[in-house]
Amino acid sequence: MNLLHLTTLTALLAAANAGAQTPPADTPAPAVRTAAVAGAATPYSDSYVPRSMRQPQRDIAPGPVLLRFTTLQKLKKRFEDADLDRSGTLTREEARQAGLTIVDKNFDGIDTAQRGQVSFDDLNAYLIQRREEAGAR
Template sequence: MKFLAILAAAMAMLMAISNAGAQTPQPEAATPASIRSAPANPDADVPPALRRPLRDASSGPILLRYQAMQKLKRRFDEADTDGNGALNRDEARKAGLGFIDKNFDHIDTAQRGNVNFEDLKAWIIQRREEARSR
């Protein structure tokens, strides 16, 4: 089915090219120099079915990691019921952040009894690097 759509688009493009040659050409002198020297849109003659969309700069792994980190930050802030900027084990457990509760001792490297978001980010980055090195 996709092949038929591409074939139909290619046929339409060939017909457009052959029809363009049948028209009488305009003298070049009648066209202003600024227009003659301007590069034509390379996709103007390509049928929409054959055009490849430009890669969207607003997507990709970096953006996905950023969005995931922002979501985690919101959940972290919501779990911080006393508003001190850090979570203790009980706050993490009550908020449903079981991975923080489960790994609390590894995240709390300073052994303060609470973890702030920077501690959590450092632990996540460390885990990601360990996973890559395997």
């Protein structure tokens, strides 16, 4: 009699699990699951999700472009902070006082119009030109 109960219980559990794996069509599936697979919790760790899709996709891959963008943003912030009169340009003296040695040492190369002041666009154009020259070597 125990064997009959055990067999019936096993069959009921198997049927319940089979129905639980297929959600009704009108019920939206959860976007992110947090069950653990192999001891590590990942956003896509359900067993029915293919292994290749279990790791979340990265939005931005770190690399030279991202590093250049971050560095350029920091340089722009320093440039704006050094612009004491808020004219949008720096003189050689403003660059020297702010410690922007790249502007101070290369001022004549950046100031191609020889106005005595450089804008951030002038600096960016100079940096792009230098990068292209370095790549051509």
